[in-house]
Amino acid sequence: MRESGADRRQRILAMVEARGEVRVTELATELDVSVITARRDVEDLASIGRLRRGHGVARSLVPVRQAPVEPSRGVVALIVPERHAYLNEVVHGARVALEAASVRVVLHPAPQVAGAERPIVQRVLSGEDVSGLLIAPRWRTAADEEADDHWLAETNGPLVLLEREPQTGSALRSRDSVYTDHWYGADLAVEHLASLGHQRLVLAARDDSPTARALRAAFAKACQARPQIQDWAVVLSAPDAAADPANTPHEPPLAHTMRDRGATGVIMHGDIDALILVQQLAEAGLAAPRDYSVVAYDDVVSSLGSPPLTAVAPAKAEVGRLAADLLLERLGRGPAAGPARRVAVLPELKVRASADMNV
Structure with missing residues (x-):
């Protein structure tokens, strides 16, 4: 049985009041009528003050009903x-x-x-x-x-x-x-480099946060626990990476430390410092993974490096x-x-x- 005009217009009114505003073309599609019919119904409802008509849309005269907002719990x-x-x-x-x-x-x-x-x-x-x-x-x-x-x-x-x-x-x-x-994270990095055959490692890390101090201590313990690790060292990852840069002794560049110690595995904390260090090593003639393997610690932007950096990713x-x-x-x-x-x-x-x- 075909829907009467009165019933159709009632449905239009209910749709507009529920949504606040509906395009005439959407009304026609949902009601399965022509755009001309839907437009005429909207005009009729507007003429008797049941809704407002705009350019191609029908607007409600009452605020859209919303679910009550749960009060703040503190x-x-x-x-x-x-x-x-x-x-x-x-x-x-x-x-x-x-x-x-x-x-x-x-x-x-x-x-x-x-x-x-x-x-x-x-x-x-x-x-x-x-x-x-x-x-x-x-x-x-x-x-x-x-x-x-x-x-x-x-x-x-x-x-x-x-x-x-x-x-x-x-x-x-x-x-x-x-x-x-972070002790587990440092151990993951050391184990990964050891599994690749690296026997001499360097940690280039910050020293100005609880995370940095945990990584330094955990790296030393992880290296000591693996007989295959023949040598390891810890250096600052950036000039401002110390808790008190003004009283921190000057360190040689990472490339010099790696060459002096024969290191082929490097862990770098954190991501931005890691990307900068990889670039500095490239300028010194050392390329990853050709000359060394690197694991970053953080993994916010490690994947954007060239090459993309293996990384320990805290959740x-x-x-x-x-x-x-x-x-x-x-x-x-x-x-x-x-x-x-x-x-x-x-x-x-x-x-x-x-x-x-x-x-």
């Missing part, structure tokens, strides 16, 4: 160092998880000075709205980390450390933390998500909800063209 303060690109993906992972739970995120970048986080935490917690903290202190030196240990551990309310592993004996081991297992967004989930659990069950947890997330090795067995 505010979480996210405190991270300013201009710290490594943590961008961690922050993104945490933000997505918190906003999905209708928790508002307020970002507080900490200036590049020692102890910058403490006044921020005190100011944030003095507000009535903040219900929990996610924090990644900069900790350029081990002394910075030690200075923050007790006051941060004693902070009231739910708190989760982001991408920071509390050290043995630290008071912060009593608080929740989610971090990348940074997952670290942020897991930290947010842990904090949400604390917020839902209260700050005394069970013992503190330390969650170590394993990185992956992404094998590309910069490593070769021809050594």
Whole structure:
């Protein structure tokens, strides 16, 4: 039975009110009528004040009905160092998880000075709205980390450390933390180079963060644990890679260290420094993978190198998500909800063209 004009116009009115605005051509298609018929129906409804007609469209006179917005379940303060690109993906992972739970995120970048986080935490917690903290202190030196240990551990309310592993004996081991297992990542890199036959390795790394210090210590242990590794060395990956560049002794270029020690395997931390070092080595006559194999540590832009760099890839967004989930659990069950947890997330090795067995 053919639909009556009155019924058809009622359907048009319902469609327009539901969507706010509908093109006449779309109405014709969905109603299985000609564009002329749909346009005439729209004109009739507009003439009696049921909708507004525009150029080729029909617009509703009432606001579009929307699903009710779930009220906010509190505010979480996210405190991270300013201009710290490594943590961008961690922050993104945490933000997505918190906003999905209708928790508002307020970002507080900490200036590049020692102890910058403490006044921020005190100011944030003095507000009535903040219900929990996610924090990644900069900790350029081990002394910075030690200075923050007790006051941060004693902070009231739910708190989760982001991408920071509390050290043995630290008071912060009593608080929740989610971090990348950088010892595992360093071991992945050393094992990969050793499996390719490299017996002399160099780590070109930063020395101005907990991640850098963990990589340096883990690299030494991984080399010592493998009898096939005959020699290894650690150098700075960039002029500004030290915690205190002004008081850091000058080092020879990486190419000189590699030639002096006969090194054919290199681990570089982080990505941008790795791409720059590969370019500098090429200018010195050393090409990967012809003369050496390289593994970068970070894997944000390693694949864009020439050649694309094999890399250890921390699951940074997952670290942020897991930290947010842990904090949400604390917020839902209260700050005394069970013992503190330390969650170590394993990185992956992404094998590309910069490593070769021809050594």
